[in-house]
Amino acid sequence: MATAISIEKVSKCYRLGETHARTLADQATAVVQRLAGRKVAAASVEDFWALRDIELEIAKGEMVGIIGGNGAGKSTLLKILSRITQPTSGRAIVRGQLSSLLEVGTGFHPELTGRENVFLNGTILGMRKAEVTRRFDEIVAFSGVERFIDTPVKRYSSGMYVRLAFAVAAHLEPDVLVIDEVLAVGDAEFQKRCLGKMNDVARGGRTVLFVSHNMQALSMICSRAVLLAGGKVMMDGLPDAVIAHYLSSTADKETLSWNSAEGLGSEFARLKGFRVSSASADDAHSFPTSSPVCVEMDVEIDEMHSSLCVGFDLFAENSVVVLRSYDTDADPAVRVQLRPGRNRIRCEIPPGLLSQGRFELAPRIGLHNQEWIVHTDPLIQFHTHLAHGTSPFWATLDGKNRPGAISPILQWRSLQAQSEG
Amino acid sequence: MSAELDDNVFGHEHSIVISSETRPFSADLKEIWAYRDLLLLLIQRDVSVRYKQSAIGLAWAVLQPLVLMLIFTIVFGRLAKLPSEGYPYSVFTLCALLPWLYFSRALGGTSDSIVGAANLVTKVYFPRLIIPISKAASGLVDFAVGFVILAIVLAWHRVLPGPEILLLPVFIAFAMLTAFSTGVWLTALNVKYRDIGLLVPFLTQIWMYVSPIAYSSSLVPDRWRWLYSINPIVGVVEGFRWALLGRQPPILGPLLLSLSIVLLLLVTGLIHFRRTERTFVDVI
Numbered sequence: 001m002a003t004a005i006s007i008e009k010v011s012k013c014y015r016l017g018e019t020h021a022r023t024l025a026d027q028a029t030a031v032v033q034r035l036a037g038r039k040v041a042a043a044s045v046e047d048f049w050a051l052r053d054i055e056l057e058i059a060k061g062e063m064v065g066i067i068g069g070n071g072a073g074k075s076t077l078l079k080i081l082s083r084i085t086q087p088t089s090g091r092a093i094v095r096g097q098l099s100s101l102l103e104v105g106t107g108f109h110p111e112l113t114g115r116e117n118v119f120l121n122g123t124i125l126g127m128r129k130a131e132v133t134r135r136f137d138e139i140v141a142f143s144g145v146e147r148f149i150d151t152p153v154k155r156y157s158s159g160m161y162v163r164l165a166f167a168v169a170a171h172l173e174p175d176v177l178v179i180d181e182v183l184a185v186g187d188a189e190f191q192k193r194c195l196g197k198m199n200d201v202a203r204g205g206r207t208v209l210f211v212s213h214n215m216q217a218l219s220m221i222c223s224r225a226v227l228l229a230g231g232k233v234m235m236d237g238l239p240d241a242v243i244a245h246y247l248s249s250t251a252d253k254e255t256l257s258w259n260s261a262e263g264l265g266s267e268f269a270r271l272k273g274f275r276v277s278s279a280s281a282d283d284a285h286s287f288p289t290s291s292p293v294c295v296e297m298d299v300e301i302d303e304m305h306s307s308l309c310v311g312f313d314l315f316a317e318n319s320v321v322v323l324r325s326y327d328t329d330a331d332p333a334v335r336v337q338l339r340p341g342r343n344r345i346r347c348e349i350p351p352g353l354l355s356q357g358r359f360e361l362a363p364r365i366g367l368h369n370q371e372w373i374v375h376t377d378p379l380i381q382f383h384t385h386l387a388h389g390t391s392p393f394w395a396t397l398d399g400k401n402r403p404g405a406i407s408p409i410l411q412w413r414s415l416q417a418q419s420e421g
Numbered sequence: 422m423s424a425e426l427d428d429n430v431f432g433h434e435h436s437i438v439i440s441s442e443t444r445p446f447s448a449d450l451k452e453i454w455a456y457r458d459l460l461l462l463l464i465q466r467d468v469s470v471r472y473k474q475s476a477i478g479l480a481w482a483v484l485q486p487l488v489l490m491l492i493f494t495i496v497f498g499r500l501a502k503l504p505s506e507g508y509p510y511s512v513f514t515l516c517a518l519l520p521w522l523y524f525s526r527a528l529g530g531t532s533d534s535i536v537g538a539a540n541l542v543t544k545v546y547f548p549r550l551i552i553p554i555s556k557a558a559s560g561l562v563d564f565a566v567g568f569v570i571l572a573i574v575l576a577w578h579r580v581l582p583g584p585e586i587l588l589l590p591v592f593i594a595f596a597m598l599t600a601f602s603t604g605v606w607l608t609a610l611n612v613k614y615r616d617i618g619l620l621v622p623f624l625t626q627i628w629m630y631v632s633p634i635a636y637s638s639s640l641v642p643d644r645w646r647w648l649y650s651i652n653p654i655v656g657v658v659e660g661f662r663w664a665l666l667g668r669q670p671p672i673l674g675p676l677l678l679s680l681s682i683v684l685l686l687l688v689t690g691l692i693h694f695r696r697t698e699r700t701f702v703d704v705i
Contacts, residue, residue, distance in 0.1 A: 091440035
């Protein structure tokens with residue numbers, strides 16, 4: 001089979017600390033001081049190898065998922081393949097036209113109308129203007145914003161904005177498509193559409209490289225998965241095997257915290273700690289479902305933002321999301337108030353909800369409908385055993401779980417009795 | 422397998438080799454041509470955003486040269502009584518204001534262009550040079566508006582340009598080249614040193630005083646002419662005055678000096694830009 005991408009010993013080194021002298025004035029002062037014979041504390045420059053000697057061959061028509069923890073080098077690899085940054089050494093050869101989708105709506109300008117933005121965004125993504133013209137009606141129909149196509153996009157709701165932006169991206173027809181976590185933005189409906197579109201793309205014989213934290217989607221649509229860790233290829237093979245290996249190697253802790261310098265997130269909000277515990281600590285390794293499961297998050301915020309949501313996704317063993325919870329879910333009158341500085345917040349998963357098994361938690365911090373600040377794979381895990389049922393028929397003799405990730409005790413009523421009475 | 426064989430082996434139209442090496446400049450030019458639609462749309466975006474955003478829109482492009490022309494005429498023409506080579510001071514200064522206003526706007530736009538387009542640069546690939554080119558080009562719309570005003574002012578004073586006006590496009594190109602080659606230096610530097618952005622307005626202000634905008638270059642003593650012409654805007658403005666008013670052709674020597682300074686800026690600016698563009702994303 002023909003090769004679509006061959007990556008030969010690609011490495012990328014970032015010089016940490018070098019980016020600190022960011023003003024000409026600083027630089028000039030340093031030079032003057034050095035000329036004056038004074039010893040200047042050299043800015044601590046440290047090499048960080050985001051990628052090291054990556055070797056990969058990707059065949060035409062393959063749908064490859066790339067997984068790995070934060071800092072594993074996934075985004076750097078995508079950036080190199082999409083030519084946004086250059087490798088430090090090595091080379092990659094891409095055969096055919098490549099489009100990369102590292103976000104939807106790149107280059108959208110709020111003052112311009114939907115129509116103008118479609119053309120601008122389409123050409124930014126590498127289409128010719130004539131191509132956009134030809135597919136314009138299709139794009140607009142797919143987005144469902146026909147009525148507002150001549151309205152400036154600053155008047156769009158965030159949902160409309162994302163739909164229009166995705167519609168443009170969905171009508172790209174490259175030979176090789178590189179996609180970063182774009183699916184993480186938007187609602188479930190939108191994500192479903194994205195996955196469907198990606199499936200179509202793959203079936204059309206095109207090559208797709210897909211970075212995602214959505215293991216379920218990955219195992220469904222990819223024909224191959226590559227696990228990166230520390231800038232190297234750790235494992236390469238069938239998605240299910242690679243995912244299983246990855247998950248078993250990551251989320252095996254119940255607590256995770258970062259020291260003062262680190263933390264996940266961006267400049268204005270960082271996750272500093274992430275823990276799960278049980279109110280009744282009779283068994284450290286398995287939580288009884290009769291007690292609440294407490295998820296604690298330490299979040300450091302520099303700047304408050306009205307649409308900041310802090311929460312987590314709860315995953316069951318098969319990587320299916322059981323639920324997502326945010327601090328902003330509750331009524332504004334009673335919800336927790338985050339403040340600038342360090343916040344410690346706790347969420348209780350009520351007793352009698354979860355079933356028996358292994359669960360994983362992935363932190364989710366984001367600006368609602370705009371961007372993710374923290375969106376990682378599951379980082380911590382816990383085990384539960386069934387303890388909330390009081391009926392003699394609750395447990396089975398063989399100790400096997402009843403099916404399902406949750407097992408709330410539901411109400412049953414007799415309808416017959418009512419109609420007779 | 423080697424990259425050179427790919428086309429034959431796989432029968433694809435093209436393949437891209439991504440490596441740490443810098444490719445030849447001709448490949449850049451070819452790619453800019455391939456992305457010409459994007460270039461045009463970026464220019465269109467700039468122009469339409471500019472006229473949509475400001476409440477007075479077009480009026481701004483009209484008012485700016487007119488108001489400056491009036492101020493310069495009153496202050497330098499009436500009060501200071503500076504010579505204007507025998508033309509009404511308003512006509513004399515407007516001929517210089519048009520290229521100057523274009524230049525200062527284009528310089529401001531290009532020097533800020535890469536940092537201003539950080540959201541594009543970090544998310545998608547296209548030839549980066551397109552960004553400063555689009556900024557240097559989008560300023561031409563205001564320039565064109567300025568020419569309409571100039572035509573009216575010339576008619577008002579009954580000044581008719583001679584055949585020299587046919588050479589005006591050459592000097593317009595000269596003005597664009599000056600703005601672009603200075604801007605391409607500054608925009609690449611601005612990525613690494615953010616105070617360049619603060620420096621540019623100050624630089625532009627000083628630059629105006631060392632250019633013959635409000636006064637005639639005949640005020641500069643002959644022995645300083647060569648030094649004065651290191652400033653390429655001197656060549657641009659003299660060219661404009663000559664092409665439009667036609668009395669004094671620019672002295673060839675200093676004009677060629679101005680031109681070679683611009684070409685030097687352009688070549689070094691492009692080399693510098695190409696050397697730094699590969700790390701834009703890493704430091705932006």
